[in-house]
Amino acid sequence: MIEPTSSPRPKGKAPFTVRYEQTTALHTSQFVLNAGPEEVMIDCSSGLIREGQGDEGVLPIHTRLALPWSTARQLADLMLQVIMQQEMGSERGGPRTAQLPRMESSRG
Numbered sequence: 001m002i003e004p005t006s007s008p009r010p011k012g013k014a015p016f017t018v019r020y021e022q023t024t025a026l027h028t029s030q031f032v033l034n035a036g037p038e039e040v041m042i043d044c045s046s047g048l049i050r051e052g053q054g055d056e057g058v059l060p061i062h063t064r065l066a067l068p069w070s071t072a073r074q075l076a077d078l079m080l081q082v083i084m085q086q087e088m089g090s091e092r093g094g095p096r097t098a099q100l101p102r103m104e105s106s107r108g
Contacts, residue, residue: 026044026046026062026063027046028044028045028046028062028063029045029046029047030044030045030046030047030048030059031043031044031045032045032059032061038068038069039066039067039068039069039072040066040067040068040069040072041064041065041066041067042064042065042067043061043063043064043065044061044062044063044064044065045059045060045061045062046060046062047059
């Protein structure tokens with residue numbers, strides 16, 4: 001469950017509501033990462049499929065994400081934070097609730 005944080009809003013930050021354009025979740029257990037000078041591409045797959053009698057497998061990609069480097073860094077930091085919180089919560093036996101990330105302006 002994702003809920004907005006209840007901390008005071010910094011000046012100049014407008015409130016917002018998260019609206020899901022799709023509510024379908026696709027399981028991802030395999031990733032292919034490619035990095036270019038301006039972005040990181042993340043190809044997501046549910047897993048390797050063996051086709052026919054040969055040993056060669058196919059990794060079907062169901063989702064492709066293109067992230068600018070700053071967003072990729074933010075995603076990596078948030079994922080690490082959530083993983084650490086989950087590990088701490090499971091050690092304490094309590095459920096964890098995800099929070100929305102801080103929204104930063106990309107204006108210079």
